[in-house]
Amino acid sequence: MKTNVKALVVGGGAVGTSIAYHLARAGWSDVMLLERDELTSGSTWHAAGLLPYFNMSYATTHIHDYSIKFYKTLEEETGLNAGFFVVGNLRMAQTDERMDEYMVYATTAETVGVPYEWMTPDQIKERWPLVNTEDLKGAIYHPTDGYINPADVTMAMAKGARQRGVTIERKWQVDGYEWKGDHWDVTVTKMVEKGGNLVPSDEQTVISAEHVVTATGNHAQRTAKMLGIKIPAIPVEHQFIVTEPDPALLAYREAGNEQHPVLRDADAKWYVREERGGWILGPYELNAPACFEYGVPDSFRADLFPLDLDRIEEEYMSMIHRIPSSETVGLKDDFNGPICYTPDGNPLIGPAPGLRNMWLAEGFSFGITAAGGAGHYLAQLMVEGEAEIDMASLDPKRYGSWMTTEYAARKNEEAYEHVYILHHPDEERPACRPLRTGPAYDRQKAKGAQFGVVNGWERPNYYGPLDADDNFDHDARSFRRGGWWQYAADEAKAIREGVGLIDATAFTKHRLSGPGATAFLDWFTTNKLPKVGRINLTYALTSAGTTRTEYTIVREGEDDYYLVSAGAWHAYDQDYLKKAIEDKEPEFGRINLQDVTSQYGVFALAGPKARDLLKGLIKDADPETALSNKRFPWLSYRQIELGMCPVNAIRVAYTGELGWELHHPIEMQNYLWDLLLKEGEKHGLKLVGARAQNWLRQEKSYRAFGTELGRDATPLEAGLDRFVDLDKDFYGKDAMVKTGIRSKCVTLLIDGPEDADPWGREALYTEDGTRVGRLTSGGWSAAFGKSIGMGYVKPELAEPGTKLKVRLFKELWDAEVTEDSPYDPKNATIRVDG
Incomplete structure (x- = not known):
C-alpha cells in the first residue's frame, strides 16, 4: 500500500470515484482512493439512479449537464457498460403555477444549452397512453437524460481511474488527519469482517498526502469532527418502492413501444420509472427524518431502515391515479436509506474552511446526477486553481461557524420535503427561523417587515400591511409579480423621491491594522488605497484573475482599515482574507485581522431628503454644514454623533441617491432606530427592504457579488475598469490581463410582460434568435417604468442601443442595452450639496 501520494480521495461512492478519475485525467498521476468498506456501499448502492437536469442553480445545471454527457462516454473508454438508459425525463404539471416554474427553470437551462421540449396533455397521452393526463396542464420534457445503474457507473469510473494510474484501496478507514505544514498525515486503519460487522483491526499506517478530498457521504459528521470544522451535511431517510410487473406495461412494451421516460409528477411529490416490467416509485414526502446527526453507527454498513408506508400513502395513491394500471400490482421490494442533504439542497464542493489543501465534496442529495460534474469541476479547482464556472454558490463556506448540528438537521429535512414544492425565486423557507436577529428585529416586525435570510441573519425584504383585514398573504409567492411587488415598488419610488431607511446589518465587517496592513491591502486588492478619512470600492481576485471578493475599504488611519463586504459571504470572505494574510505576513509585516460583523449594526439612509433628516439629529457645532460636500464629501468617512449614539458614517449609497451608511454599536441599534424614525416623521421617511434596494442598484448598474461578480469573470469583463489600477502590482493581475475580454457586463431595459419581471437567470438573444448571453440580475x-436587468453578452453586443431579446415565460421580449448607470449617469444626485 502506498504511503505517499499527491492526492488522497476518501470515499468510494460515485462522487469519490469520479473525483479520483478526473484528478488523474487532469494530469495528477499519483492519486489514491480509500474506501472503508466496498465501493458503492454508502448511499450509492441504494440510489434510484435518476439523472434529472432540473435545477434553478446555474452552477449545478452545468454540473448535471457534464455528468449526463460524460456518462455516455464511459463504455467506450473502459469497456464497461454504465447502465445508462437514455429514456428522457417528463416533468408533469397539474397547475398553471407549476408550468410557470418550468418556464422560469427553462430559461436557466437555455443559458447552459440544455435541450428541452414542451408537451401538452394530449401529446403526453398519445405517446404514453398508460399515463392519466386528464388533470394535467402540460409538461417539460428532457429527451437526453434518463436513469443509470449507480453501481455500474461507479465501477466504470473506478476502472477508468485505475487505467489512468489511480490506486484504489478498500477496507481502510481514516481515523485522523494532521496538517504538517506542506502535507497531510492521514492515519488509516485496516477494517476486517467480524460477525457480519466491519471492525477496525490492529493494522494501522500513515499516508502522507499533499491534498486530501473527503467524499464521505453519510459519514460527513465523523469527518467534520476529525478536521475540527463544521459540515452541514446530514442524511435524511429516503424511501422508494418497486412493484411487481404491471401486465399493462408488459403488454405495452411487447407491442414494440419505447420505454417510458422517467415520470415526475411534481405536484404529487414523486418520480416513477420502469423497472423490469414494473414501476419504481420514489416520493419526497413530508416528515422524512434526518438520521446519523452525530455520526453513523459502526454496525451500519450497506443497510436500510424499516419502510414507513404510512408516511408515503398519499404519494402511493397519487401514483395509482397517474398510472391507473398500477393499482392491482403488488409490491416487490422496498428501500429506505440515508441520502445526504444540505440546508439548501446543493452539495458542498470546494476548499474546507480554515484548512490548507483539504477539499470537501459532501452533501450530495442527487449524488449520481452530480458525481461526474462534481469530479470534473473540483479537479479544475485543485489542479488549475479555478474552475471554468463560478463554484462560489457551492462553496462549503457559504455556511458560517454559527451553523449547528440541530440547524443542519432541521434544514436538511426541510430541503428534502421541498424537492417538489414550488421553487419560487422569491421563496423564503421557514425552518429554524428566526435565528440570527439584529436588536431592531422586533421593531421592524411591528412595522410590517417581511424577512428574508442572509447567512442566517433576518433581513427585511419589504414592509407590508399590518391590517389583518386586508387579507394580504405574505407567503403568497409567485413566479411572476408576487403580492409583495407593489410594496417594493413604492419603497423604490420613496428612495428616488424622498428618503428611505434600509437595514444592512448583515454586511460582513472586518478591521485590518498593523505595520503590514497597507502593503498587504495594496497587493491584495485592485484599486488604489484610499487616503485617510476616505473610502474606495475594490476587488480581490482569484489566481485566474477573476473576481473573488468585493470590498468597500474605509481608511480610518495610516495603517487602520475597516473592510465591508457582502453579508451572504461572511465565512467565504473571511477564510480567503485570513489565508492570504498568513501567506504574506512574513513579507509585509505584522497584520491584525478582527471580525467585527456582530459588533456593528448598519442602517443605510438614502434619498433626496436624507441630509435634511440627519441635520436634525447630528451633534455638531454647525449642524447645517456638518453634512455638506465641503465637510463631508461623497466617498468619505467621518465619526459623528446622532443623539447619544456614536456612528461611523460613510457617505455612500448602494441605491444611487444621496445617502449615508450609519455603522453603529450593535447594542445601541434600538436607540438609533427610534431616533431615526421619530425624526423621519418630519420628512416622510419610508422603511425599505432588500428587494427595492436590489432594483435600485440595477438602475445604477451597481454590480453585486454572487450575480454579476464572480469567479467566472474578471473585473474588466464586469466593466469595472475604474476600480482597477493597472499601474500597480496586485494578486491576479497578470492572469486578469491575459484573460482579456471574453464577455461584457451590461444593463438592459426590458419591455416585458405586464405581470412579470426577469429574475436574473434568463437567456439573451439577438433579434434573429441567436443566444448570445444571459441575465444575472433582474x-x-x-x-x-419597465423591467430592468443586468447580465453578460458578447463584447460586440455591449454597445448602448444594441437591440436584444430576453426569454420570459416561453416568449422573447424586447430588450435594449443602455449606458452604464442609466439612472443619473453623472452621479449628480449622489454628489448634491446642501
Missing part, C-alpha cells in the same frame, strides 16, 4: 425600474 427586476423592476421605478425610474423608467
